Amino acid sequence: MKLESIRREYKLAELSKKNVDKVPIKLFQQWMEEALNLEMPDATSVALITNGTDGFPQSRIVLLKSYSGNGFVFFSNYNSQKGKAIAADPKVGLHFFWPELERQVRISGYAEKISYSESEHYFHSRPFNSQVAAAISDQSYEVPSRKFLEDKFETLKNELNESNPECPKHWGGYLIRPVKFEFWQGRENRLHDRIVYEKENENWNIKRLAP
Ligand SMILES: Cc1cc2nc3c(=O)[nH]c(=O)nc-3n(C[C@H](O)[C@H](O)[C@H](O)COP(=O)(O)O)c2cc1C
Structure with a gap:
């Protein structure tokens, strides 16, 4: 089968600057809940992108374990490749894709370790x-x-x-504090909706990008 002949139209939903919440985590919550309600496999999986110590970007899937106004939490080994990359440069990306909803979300933020007692609590669960x-x-x-x-x-x-x-001392959670979100909703004729939130002081500036 020729890959170039594979295509589909996206027409499930739309996104407009006027109608979105002022706070991006609210829109994220709505999208995550819709993904969970559809019971799609691995709806909480997310690509975590780090700046590799060799200069190459590195991407791998992790599982999101919680989120709030403070940020996004996943668990890993602090001595892993991603752990070393984060120690050298805490700037990271998160990238969700929910094909059944024709949506992706990209987040930029700063990663920090959560406390040992929080990690320990999750580890033993x-x-x-x-x-x-x-x-x-x-x-x-x-x-x-x-x-x-x-x-x-x-x-x-x-x-x-x-x-x-x-719980090993080198195993635990990271909290990613977001500074930027991009919500992408697939639309007809490839005229997709892209709404970006950028943090300035404690406020979020909202803009629409061309697809
Ligand atoms: C569906 C899925 C879920 C995963 N969840 C995690 C996770 O929550 N934490 C983790 O450290 N690795 C997870 N992994 C494995 C990572 O993708 C990766 O292989 C591992 O963390 C080592 O990455 P690194 O060498 O870049 O540090 C998951 C992989 C898949 C495919």
Whole structure:
């Protein structure tokens, strides 16, 4: 099948500067809730973009675990590639795509670690095996084999004897404090709606961009 012949029209909804909320998190909440209500798989998955220490942008999917007026929270290993990139440069991007709703949201912001006690609380709410996996995985470091990982996993499980592992100090949440949002709603004839919010002091300036 020729990829160039694949196309569809977007006509589910529209977005106008006049009708959007003054505060972007309200519009985000509305869009996230609509995505969750559709029960689409991985509606909370989001591409996290960091500025790599080698100068290349790096993108990977993470799962959004909460959001509020303060920002967006996900969890990871602080020693991972993304952890190192954030330590060197906290400017990050988040990129959601909900194809069933013909929508994307792009966010720019600053990442910071949340407190150990908040991370610990979330860590212990995860299934036991996920806790063990997080505890034994030196995320983003080379491993000699799959067996190496499985052996580490089984060894810790046996040592723990069903008690929970400690939340590693290098594992936890990041809060991304947003400074810019772009909401994209697909429209007919490729005349899509793009509404941008940019933070200035404590206010959000709103503008429309050409598609
Ligand atoms: C659906 C999905 C959800 C994921 N969720 C997370 C997550 O919440 N946290 C995380 O650290 N990695 C998550 N990953 C794995 C990351 O995409 C990535 O492989 C890993 O974090 C290592 O990235 P890094 O080497 O750039 O640090 C997820 C991957 C997928 C496909």
